[in-house]
Amino acid sequence: MTEVRKLTTPLSPETVRSLRRGDAVAVSGLMVTGRDALHKLWVKSWPSYPGLDLAGAILYHCGPVMRKERNGSWSVLAAGPTTSIREEPYEAAVLARYRFAGIVGKGGMGTKTLAALKEHGAVYLHAVGGAAQVLAEKVVRVAGVRHLDELGVPEAMWVLEVRDFPCIVTMDAHGDSLHEEVRRASREQLDEAIARKRPDAA
Amino acid sequence: MGEKPLGKKRSSEGAGRRPVATGRAATKAAPRDPFAEKALAATFTELYRRAATSMPPDVLAAIEEARDREAEGSAARETLEVLLTNSRLASVWSRPVCQDTGMPLFDVAVPAGVSLRAVERAAVKATRAATARGYLRPNSVDALTGENPGDGTGRGMPIVHVREHGRRSLVASLLLKGGGCENVGAQYALPNADLGADRDLDGVRKVVLDAVFQAQGKGCAPGILGVCLGGDRATGLAEAKRQLFRRLPDRSPEPALAKLEQELLEGANALGIGPMGFGGGTTLLGVKASRLARLPASYFVSVSYMCWATRRASVEVAPSGKAVFEQ
Structure with a gap:
């Protein structure tokens, strides 16, 4: 791959705009996990998080495996991305409210989020799905957790400090999406394959 | 677990090759029934550990071959390399390959006379044990209330298909399939x-x-x-x-x-x-x-x-208690 760009949160608007789809990046800094139940909770009540500045930080679509240590601290046992498209109905509003500069997930998101990325100056970063150990290793500290009691371990909002978390920019702040491109190209292949009869078919 | 034959096998290389139950029988009044609920729960917990934390060799070989076919420097090749690294780390640390440890599907064939209920209960117990040890994420959610009981079990979870076969050993296969x-x-x-x-x-x-x-x-x-x-x-x-x-x-x-x-x-x-x-x-x-x-x-x-993280493992348990794990 091309050179890996190192990014540190909070990401500035200029940095975000300089990223283009296809870029390989390594993110360091503040990342909070958020998936289905948290998104639903957010759009319902928009809680504020005093002392936690989410603007310019990274939202990670992830439901980790965590272990509570004897001293009460938490450690991350596995933390790969979950499928992002389920958050499509909520993400534009979430970006507008909390001003994340990046969303890490897998599988990409839809047109509404793509437009919101452009509007608010944010990028979608694709992590390798299923790479729970490689990615858990990039978490250097569990800084806290919110909504644990109401949402449970996978759905809670874990506040993580990460170092060199590897991703590929697949949706940028200029309206370009690698997912759209691959979808278009594979659609052409599919149409061709469907039009083609099996060689031995009557 | 440590005093049981299966517990010993957990740490020894080539687990399951030694017929340890024979040795145990000599020190006990009655030999332990390897098909009883308690013993099966221990066997299934180990089956979980293997399935959740180490990838089957045939899948790893296929990913390696695929990596070599993809263009040097491509995102495809880099990604496949990450999958291999990840699988190695998971196996070394006995940690989940993927954080979504999936819907467990047990497919169990038992010899005549083995209690089907014992097999089902053992699978539930093993799910709880594997979740407590961090091999599995607390992955069960009540479809009505959204509640997560925290132990990986619930109505219809794990899925257990159990049937009788004509052999003397018990064969259990486990598949963990993510959402x-x-x-x-x-x-x-x-x-x-x-x-x-x-x-x-x-x-x-x-x-x-x-x-x-x-x-x-x-x-x-x-x-x-x-x-x-x-x-x-x-x-x-x-x-x-x-x-x-x-x-x-x-x-x-x-x-x-x-x-x-x-x-x-x-x-x-x-x-x-x-x-x-x-x-x-x-x-x-x-x-x-x-x-x-x-x-x-x-x-x-x-x-x-x-998904690429095709987590499956199986075990064959002989009437002697000898358990051979395979992936």
Whole structure:
């Protein structure tokens, strides 16, 4: 791959705009996990998080495996991305409210989020799905957790400090999406394959 | 666990090769029944550990081959390399390969006389133990209340299929299938006018390729497909999922299905979706097809999509207590 760009949160608007789809990046800094139940909770009540500045930080679509240590601290046992498209109905509003500069997930998101990325100056970063150990290793500290009691371990909002978390920019702040491109190209292949009869078919 | 034969095997290399139960029997008044609930729960917990934390060698070999085929420096190749690194780390640390440790599916064949209820209870107990040890994420959610009990169990979870067979040993297979790939599974009823798919093998080919297209990278490609022709809606999908227990080099013994498996694999990889949907020549690692009888009015094609992290393991427990694990 091309050179890996190192990014540190909070990401500035200029940095975000300089990223283009296809870029390989390594993110360091503040990342909070958020998936289905948290998104639903957010759009319902928009809680504020005093002392936690989410603007310019990274939202990670992830439901980790965590272990509570004897001293009460938490450690991350596995933390790969979950499928992002389920958050499509909520993400534009979430970006507008909390001003994340990046969303890490897998599988990409839809047109509404793509437009919101452009509007608010944010990028979608694709992590390798299923790479729970490689990615858990990039978490250097569990800084806290919110909504644990109401949402449970996978759905809670874990506040993580990460170092060199590897991703590929697949949706940028200029309206370009690698997912759209691959979808278009594979659609052409599919149409061709469907039009083609099996060689031995009557 | 440490005092039980299986507990010893956990730390010894080549676990399960020594018939330790013989030695234990000499020190006990009565030999322990390896098919009783308690012993099975310990065996199944170890089965969970293996399935959740180490990848089957055939899948790793397929990923390695795929990596070597992808272009140097491509996102596809880099991604496949990450999958291999990840699998190595998980195995070394006995930690989950993927954080979504999936819906557990047990397929258990027992000798005559073994209590089916004991097997089911053992699977539930093992789920709790494996969750407490961090091999599994607390992964069960009440569909009505949204509550997560925290122990990985719930109504219908784990899934346990248990039947009697004619052998003296007990054979248990376990598949852990995550939600991301389960969500992209599909079922078609032929004919399908949109895809021009008739009620024949060519129609099957078209709808299966459509399923792979619709999935894009969302099922954590490169995936493995289980496909079933026929059955009803429920049995078709169950049979498709059962195919995921098959090893990748395995070809259907039926020539027509073996040919279909190969064609579907090549056709899917020609779509160019690639690992994680980044583009590339590796969209699937394998296709396993089966068939069930259908009604004249129904022609279902059921597709179960398994992510690259195809976590499966099996164990054969002899009446002596000797347990041989395989992946």
